[in-house]
Amino acid sequence: MRFADALQALHELGARRFVEVGPDAVLTGLVGQVFEAGVAAVAVLRRDQGDARALMSAVGRLYVAGVSVDWSAVLPGGRRVELPTYAFERERYWLDAPAGVGDVAAVGLGATGHPLLGAVVELAGSDRMVFSGRVSLASQGWLADHAVYGTVVVPGAALVELVLRAGDEVGCGRLEELTLQAPLVVPQVGAVRLQVSVGEADAEGRRAVGIHSRPHDPAGAGTGEWTAHADGVLAATDAVLGTYEGPWPPTRAMPVDVSDVYDVLADEGLVYGAVFRGMQAAWRRGDEVFAEVALPEEAADAADAFGLHPALLDAALHAIGLLPRADDEGTRLPFAWSGVSLHAVGARALRVRVAPDGRGGVTVDLFDEAGVPVAQVESLSLREMSREQLAVAASATASESLFGVEWVPAQATSDVVGGTWAVLGDSSLGDGGRVFADVDALVASADELPGVVVLECGPVEGG
Template sequence: LTLQAPLVLPETGAVQLQVSVGEADAEGRRTVEIHSRPHDLAGATTAEWAAHADGVLAVADAAPDKHDTPWPPARATSVDVSDVYDTLAEKGLVYGPVFRGLRAAWRLGDEVFAEVALPEEAANAADAFGLHPALLDAALHAIGLLQLADSEGMRLPFAWSGVSLQAVGATTLRVRIAPDGRGGATVDLFDEAGLPVARVESLTLREVSREQMAAAASAAGDESLFQVEWVPVVGDPDEAVSWAVLGDSPLAEGG
């Protein structure tokens, strides 16, 4: 799955989301495309669909093995995550309460290990998803621990390869992130018993500046739709009212 453009939600209004899945080829693979456009509550939208991502769906390979090593890993160094979201906000990435799921993290060589969890209000809805998007997003926040001092911008997910889901309804995760040898990262997600939940064989990141993120948010606001609504005014029928007629009008004759 390759991300082409961010999907930024406006502060007010809604967005229509379109997911298109193609026919299966000889190997059972299907193309998938994701588009969006502003949603006109009056049903008269003329906005064009904007492309956000495209990819390929295929039958998953065998599930990863159970993670039987001690947790956290021996000799891993604990990382303070108490101010990670404040630091990300300074770089232009502001996360709401549901998406602040990073609870603990460790480093061991080039690898990063983390624990993430959904807040109670989101955990109650976890069964509605294969993998709750806020929980997946929180798992990727651990990547940022290696970048916070690198530059003014941030490296955000750009291309996903070999994504598979082994379990559904998770509310907490153990995360292992390691270099994939091709300039990206491999992400393994496990439950508290070490059983596999999901895996990303290769995640490629792309540098995004604060200015680019601000421009994307501004563009979402530019698509706001306005409507004229007639609001009746109720007055006192016994109250005297004075009128003035400006210009030529039959109403002015005989006045």
């Protein structure tokens, strides 16, 4: 037989691809024993496959190995098509390990169990409390699915979640008001440190609350000024939202096509990834909009760790975009929240009702699929955000700026002014030159104007 010798002879003649034509792949496996690499061996027929399937599989494997194939002859009814221009979807099988905060009790802090706020400390001599955490795309990758003008921004719904969690710790379950001052930008590399501070209770039990951040320094040292992102007031829970008992969808509500809602938002600069694309269906009845939103499968398991998952609340707010608005309105983001109450935790899907509040904002009511109240926003105001405003916030948050100050040594030149020189206002510099109180004195007394005039500029108030 001398099969190995025959293969070696063919290899010396330049053969690198071998096709076995026979009833089974008897010899194909032996090729791999003769040549360890650089050679492809394909069997045309296989005992355990039909002839057509085995033949087409063999042709495909040969094509992948670099053999030229006349596809018009193999598939006479086929035609070439362009590859899709969007990125291919991939499914990950690695388990996502939740970001841990270690044993915060070992350093005198209390653990919160919240994904964004890892620790809490009660300030001595008062009932003030400070909650702290760290936010980064490495630890909270789902935030990358919320981008405004190409910049990853923590949604306002997440800031509301932070404040409600802090309020629950001190017995204040109602967010009376929260005004957003500056967007919280998440850098592509690095992290930001978060602080939610809760003040002392006043006579009515209300507490001031604020959210600040600054770039995170792994060494623990300060890396810049704290940026204020929001301030507001917490209070004890009072009103309870009633159960939704009507039919769903509501009577006389007309369906709204939501198939392109995220394409429209992207055109306005609001680009949402899979986690924030929760809008399922919507209906409109007069000035009211009703919607169904849900967390995608990859985010649903994390719902129990939040009071109300920020991506789910943010998706509920997308229904606001279905309300009538002026044609010249730009990109609008949540600005001021009033009367926010959370009645149930861990929701994975919501029924939403959005309507004007009569004061230029909207009211948002959230129920579960059984009509049980989940949360309520009595009033939410939105404000336009320009690309330039966001760029300023992003530059203030960046942990490592691409810009810096560099001193370049000045090179001496031969263009030195010669002749006489004079000094204005300071006799200590007058060695070798004439001194004059001001320009008028110089002009009035000089027979010939000097070639150089020196003016010393001392420090001024303010730097």
